Amino acid sequence: MNSGLISIPEQFRLTARAHADRDLVVTQQQNHSFSEIDAASDRIAAALARQGIGKSDRIALYCINCAEFLMAWHGIVKSGATVVPVNLLIAADEICYILGDAEVSGIIYHQAMAEKVSTFRDRLNGISLWAAIGEPQSESDQTLSTWLAESSVTPAVTFDPLDDVAVILYTSGTTGNPKGAMLSHHNLVSYTSSVCAGLQLKPGEDRLLVVLPMFHSFAATVGMLTPSLHGLSLVPVPAFDPILISETIAATDATIFLGAPSMYGVILRLPEEQTANWSSIRYGVSGGAAMPVELMHQFEARFGFPILEGDGPTECSPVTCVNPLDGERKP
Structure with a gap:
């Protein structure tokens, strides 16, 4: 046993006690x-x-x-x-x-x-x-x-948080058969703490809309596990439907949107009357591919919130870097 470290169940129980009556899933x-x-x-x-x-x-x-x-x-x-x-x-x-x-x-x-x-x-x-x-x-x-x-x-x-494997996430297998990335309890608990700090998430306030599939590392760890372990809420959407997403944001007051660049491109084509449904969103996070600069500028100009780009492989849980929310934004 590695002293001083904590397993996912232990961290979840602490959070569940501290936020017992708050909504985890909305x-x-x-x-x-x-x-x-x-x-x-x-x-x-x-x-x-x-x-x-x-x-x-x-x-x-x-x-x-x-x-x-x-x-x-x-x-x-x-x-x-x-x-x-x-x-x-x-x-x-x-x-x-x-x-x-x-x-x-x-x-x-x-x-x-x-x-x-x-x-x-x-x-x-x-x-x-x-x-x-x-x-x-x-x-x-x-x-x-x-x-x-x-x-x-x-x-x-x-549990041995440092050595016990909590999840195996399989890569896409673009150069051969898929390979399983083995992520430990400590890996994921530590990672979610970094996500909270890096994205300036607010326990008890922020609600992350998760339409990215939760079998994927980005949605699983940022969208599902981070709220679970740190007192946030998540709004799961089972399929990518821009109208449904807009209506869900309006109905649930979601504050953070997680998406891939292609999703932002499709959402940008929503009818103009849907724009107001996004008013509760503080910022969006984009991952999975590079965000075209022109798409980012058009989206931010229309919807009025910044998009932060993240990057990293599945083996790293997956985010290794993300634009700071209060960082300098150059034209």
């Missing part, structure tokens, strides 16, 4: 407080532990952006297992490769992905646990709703 349909997500993830961890899942296991998470993504993610980590988020956009062959390479022993999937699950589940060996968020693809699959209805005796897990 949507137009239902909000979930820190205490609710903490309790739900405890029940999921307990359900996994009852089935022998622990520190030697890796559990895949195949899920759209939603509150249940957080519940399952934190539940897996609390059980001592490692989360392996699965890209929702890749084909069955690549999914099978990733799940085999990671040696996953279980998969939690959202009902929206059930049809795709049917295309690869018979090709996988060694997966003893299948669990659905919503309607299961097979009658033999367990369900998150059942786990959440059961009692929770959170497993007693001793």
